[in-house]
Amino acid sequence: MNRSFGRLNQSQVRSYVRALTETSRSCTSLVAIQIKQRHNSGSRKYSSSSNRENASKPTPTSSPGSKPAAKTPLQLLAARIAAHADALAAAASERSHPARSLSAKPATPASLLPANAPISARSEQLALRDALAEATLLATDASEFVPELAVRNNQFASVRWLCHFDIPSLLPLEDSEHEAAANDEPSIFPSLPYSKVSSLARVPEHQLRSIARMAMLAGFLSEPAPNRLSHSPLSAAMVRQPELLEWARFTTGTSAPMVGAMVEATERWGDDRSIHRTAYNAAWKTDLPLFAHVAANPELQERYARYMRVMTRSRGMALGHLLQGWREGWESLARRGGVLVDVGGSAGHASAALAREFPGIRAVVQDREEVVARAKRDDAPRLEGEGLKVVFQAHDFFEAQPERPRGFEDEGKGDVYFLRQILHDWGDDKCITILRHLAAALERAGPDARLVVMDTVLPSPGEGSRTVEALLRVRDLTMQQAHNAHERSREEWEELLAKAHRGLVIKKIVQPFDSLMAVIEITLEAR
């Protein structure tokens, strides 16, 4: 403080801090308003783009008898960070949510905000993360870039090792009564000596110690006393929500080889965009496309199925975004008695959620033969038992739409053809085939018919939140590594639709906050 404000007296410092805080606050509420406006207008920008621009614009300030002193971008960011932290503390305490701490206290909550926090508070949290990421970039020298990459790479590998050998599940979350009485510090997670954990996990003790100590620097596990290992709030939260551990296992184990094989894929196949010439093929040494390779390998199939279940429940992929993102459209479909055709709908989880939320919706879920056979066996009886009108139909989406199953034959009432996470799996040529078949079906289904695509809409580089953009770029690269496909920007979606059929026009794009995918409403216009 003294150093940064060397030429100002105490009261000037106070008013300066107040002014900065207010500037930052109005900036933050502007973001919130933008989020609302953009959300309402259906555009995808929903984060602190204004903050990203402002970070590089020093604001001149004056001090008595001297030229206006420009604050550095880092100083401005630091003030914004403080303002975001204040706003978040207020939002949490309004809902009696305890403050988080890094110490290994079980009472520390797993999230900064309570689950019922409003979008305005969550957007504040996103703005904070963006500002922190930018501050880290400003504070890190060029010579530190590579060592930092090595740190992240080793932390990634350490979490993989720890999850693979199930170390988090071996650590106690709570004291047994006997231990609690003997424990001097009952508010700390109970710990075990490294020797005990290593013998339980059957791993070498020295490896465990070094690897755990690296992971601790990322907040995963803790060493509350010399040579004793315990949970940290993060690792404990992951054990309490096992889907998070499952996700960590998949990301660090199953999909990591594919991520690491991008160089080999380009070296071997250059710009060949075939679906069996990918980083996945290079990593798994197979000529089969990913879906066929997974289908032929029961163990891998099980891992992918578990991962898909976890992802569906994650915040970014939650089905709630689908229900809220196009609520009026679903209500209208239910009213007019049209059919929802869920193309590539897997086990029907999206259709079932829609039929539950909007009584009256009837759905035909289409997928590959083996997927439909499994869904008819495992899922259909449960859905029928719930009274939902959801049926399954084997259909290859590279073929023309088939005749409807019995009870769903009527057409012309404005059906909705729905593609969730389908087009991003395929290159443009394949997508055009899928879309042409659907355009033909839309033509038969009447003027109210719609094509609804739920997929990522990529921002332009630097357009919105840095944190969100990074997550979306992971999805884009994953599609490239897995299928030689990619995610698309709004312009790319428009181009693709126009190439498939001149009448396919985007009516609206809704980007729900926190969702990794947007809801794109498409009509078929007479041209």
Ligand SMILES: C[S@@+](CC[C@H](N)C(=O)[O-])C[C@H]1O[C@@H](n2cnc3c(N)ncnc32)[C@H](O)[C@@H]1O
């Ligand atoms: C990424 S999953 C998306 C599943 C679901 N729509 C969702 O959002 O959870 C892709 C789906 O496309 C299906 N699929 C792949 N090729 C297909 C084809 N030729 N015809 C029909 N479905 C296919 C897969 O079996 C899988 O269920």
